[in-house]
Amino acid sequence: MLKETHNSLSIPRILDANLNRAREGLRIIEEWCRFGLENSQLADNCKQMRQEIARWHTSELRIARDTPNDPGTALTHPQEETRSSIDHLLQANLCRIQEALRVLEEYGKLYQPQMGIAFKNMRYQVYSLESNLVKQTRYEKYKKSPLYLVTSPDDNILSIVEAALQGGLTLVQYRDKNSEDTIQLEIAQKLCQLCHKYDALFIMNDRADIALSVNADGVHLGQQDISIALARQIVGPNRIIGRSTTNPQEMAKAIAEGADYIGVGPVYATPTKPDKPAVGLDYVNYAKENSPIPWVAIGGIDLNNLNDVISAGAQQVAVVRAIMKADNPTKATQELLAKLSLK
Numbered sequence: 004m005l006k007e008t009h010n011s012l013s014i015p016r017i018l019d020a021n022l023n024r025a026r027e028g029l030r031i032i033e034e035w036c037r038f039g040l041e042n043s044q045l046a047d048n049c050k051q052m053r054q055e056i057a058r059w060h061t062s063e064l065r066i067a068r069d070t071p072n073d074p075g076t077a078l079t080h081p082q083e084e085t086r087s088s089i090d091h092l093l094q095a096n097l098c099r100i101q102e103a104l105r106v107l108e109e110y111g112k113l114y115q116p117q118m119g120i121a122f123k124n125m126r127y128q129v130y131s132l133e134s135n136l137v138k139q140t141r142y143e144k145y146k147k148s149p150l151y152l153v154t155s156p157d158d159n160i161l162s163i164v165e166a167a168l169q170g171g172l173t174l175v176q177y178r179d180k181n182s183e184d185t186i187q188l189e190i191a192q193k194l195c196q197l198c199h200k201y202d203a204l205f206i207m208n209d210r211a212d213i214a215l216s217v218n219a220d221g222v223h224l225g226q227q228d229i230s231i232a233l234a235r236q237i238v239g240p241n242r243i244i245g246r247s248t249t250n251p252q253e254m255a256k257a258i259a260e261g262a263d264y265i266g267v268g269p270v271y272a273t274p275t276k277p278d279k280p281a282v283g284l285d286y287v288n289y290a291k292e293n294s295p296i297p298w299v300a301i302g303g304i305d306l307n308n309l310n311d312v313i314s315a316g317a318q319q320v321a322v323v324r325a326i327m328k329a330d331n332p333t334k335a336t337q338e339l340l341a342k343l344s345l346k
């Protein structure tokens with residue numbers, strides 16, 4: 004099977020080690036797809052790839068293994084011993100799989116030409132798996148966030164948002180209708196890093212370009228903002244796109260255009276958006292009955308009326324003043340979350 008010029012055991016050992024590495028990495032990703040995301044299609048993709056790898060892992064390659072004499076077994080990097088989050092764990096293992104597949108592609112060419120081709124194809128499959136996984140992981144996190152903070156301009160914006168994150172907030176939108184682009188970019192960058200430090204999602208209001216440049220998790224667009232199709236071109240396939248809606252027609256259009264979630268409101272009239280009339284609880288109830296995608300109630304919501312919004316069917320709510328103007332944003336967040344968790 005081996006070409007004459009490569010009849011030592013070096014190449015079978017390289018192939019054996021990397022077949023193992025790729026399989027192990029895929030198994031780690033598969034477990035997250037299955038138990039974390041409960042996504043059987045992604046889990047099945049991983050399984051199919053593991054099975055294909057197993058078919059290449061013949062006894063000829065396995066018997067070349069010589070673990071006691073492998074100088075690499077004792078080598079670990081401190082980064083391999085710490086994983087700060089699921090995202091980090093997934094990233095590290097996807098990287099490991101891709102490296103292993105590249106080794107299999109290159110050294111596989113010396114073993115059997117078809118092996119190089121097979122592992123090149125698999126490398127592309129893993130790129131697309133990675134892309135799906137990033138989106139799904141983000142989207143699951145979005146769906147599990149009952150409370151959504153939309154910011155208002157404040158000199159202490161970072162410390163207010165951090166206080167809310169300490170209270171358990173997992174979803175933040177940066178909304179700033181007046182600052183210059185350079186200021187928005189700087190604040191967005193800082194907020195995005197802060198949110199990610201707390202394992203929370205960061206969404207940029209209005210500006211797909213800023214969302215992309217700061218590596219935000221998504222962008223929120225209103226009826227007057229750019230189209231979802233254009234935003235998708237700008238932010239790519241893996242970021243979340245939200246669209247504001249005030250009635251069933253706007254809801255149907257946003258869904259048809261591919262929004263990942265919709266805003267429903269303003270439920271109550273609000274000084275934060277004074278020119279926008281309230282849509283009332285009937286539209287909240289309509290969303291509960293009719294929206295096939297996640298939706299978030301927004302506008303004038305606070306601790307006093309939250310139960311009414313929940314009773315109308317809301318499972319996710321967005322607030323500005325209830326946190327940004329609270330005396331104690333950590334406590335306000337905890338109180339809002341406590342009510343939402345009783346729903």
Ligand SMILES: Cc1ncc(COP(=O)(O)OP(=O)(O)O)c(N)n1
Nearest residue numbers: 208209223224225226247266301321
């Ligand atoms: C979650 C959420 N819902 C609605 C809005 C409002 O968006 P839009 O209608 O574009 O108005 P502005 O916020 O841009 O003034 C939102 N930002 N977030």
Ligand SMILES: Cc1ncsc1CCOP(=O)(O)O
Nearest residue numbers: 269273275302303322323324
């Ligand atoms: C941005 C936005 N979109 C609809 S209502 C609203 C503002 C909500 O602010 P508040 O929670 O302070 O009423």
Ligand SMILES: [Mg+2]
Nearest residue numbers: 209224225228
């Ligand atoms: Mg807008």
